[in-house]
Amino acid sequence: MECRSIITPRDLECMLCDETAEPKPLPLSLLKEITNDFSPQKQIGYGGFAEVYEGILENRSVAVKRMSNTYEYEKEYVREVECLMKVKHKNVVRFLGYCADTQGSMLKYEGKLVMADVRQRLLCFEFVPKGSLREYITDTSCGLQWRDRFQIILGICQGLHYLHQNNIVHLDLKPENILMDNNLVPKITDFGLSRCFRPMQSQTFTVNIRGTLRYSAPECGNGEITHQLDIYSLGIIIMEVLTGENWYQYDVDMASYDVYYREGP
Structure with missing residues (x-):
């Protein structure tokens, strides 16, 4: 389920500025808002089962990693969150939060409408501007x-x-x-x-x-x-x-x- 807490872009920016802030669950609506609904113009990276977008806050940016093939790679997502929740170091990319949203949606399957669970698995990090x-x-x-x-x-x-x-x-x-x-x-x-x-x-x-x-x-x-x-x-x-x-x-x-x-x- 989507996180029910109301977290605004300003709240996320305050987290980014506060080095003592701990990672927290983030609402899907927030991550959609700051990436313009995952606009291709905001995409800054891609891979086999993930895409990375720049999220625009008031004065800063963050990186939002959106997983694809979420059913196949659920273990990898959980493992990544588990590791990231434990780390905070200047030479490790800073982890701000995660979103694990599952919502029922009517989808077409073999010409019929069926109810299916649509998973959204996302991670949010500090934006590191100079590439790899x-x-x-x-x-x-x-x-x-x-x-x-x-x-x-x-x-x-x-x-x-x-x-x-x-x-x-x-x-x-x-x-x-x-x-x-x-x-x-x-x-x-x-x-x-x-x-x-x-x-x-x-x-x-x-x-x-x-x-x-x-x-x-x-x-x-x-x-x-x-x-x-x-x-x-x-x-x-x-x-x-x-x-x-x-x-x-x-x-x-x-x-x-x-x-x-x-x-x-």
């Missing part, structure tokens, strides 16, 4: 100084260390999932494949570890999930930031989940 780290690796005209490269690498390491200290394994760390703010501060995002460990837990097993092949450790094939999988991905990213080149020549995506961000204003 990928653009800074592949575009040599950016001319990053060594000091900038060091600060970017340091920020990613600090963000990942924070996640691991909070028992979260990201599992899809790559330049596309690291956003850059106006000061070139990196922020880790996209927790749809992540896992939250219990205290003192160091590993778990799964039938299939999805991710992006070029950043996935060889041991992914055995289905064992540990913090070391993120460390391998981090190593590849560091090499790419230092050299300014893609480390591998192939790029085979193991998951259709990835969200690619275009540079904001």
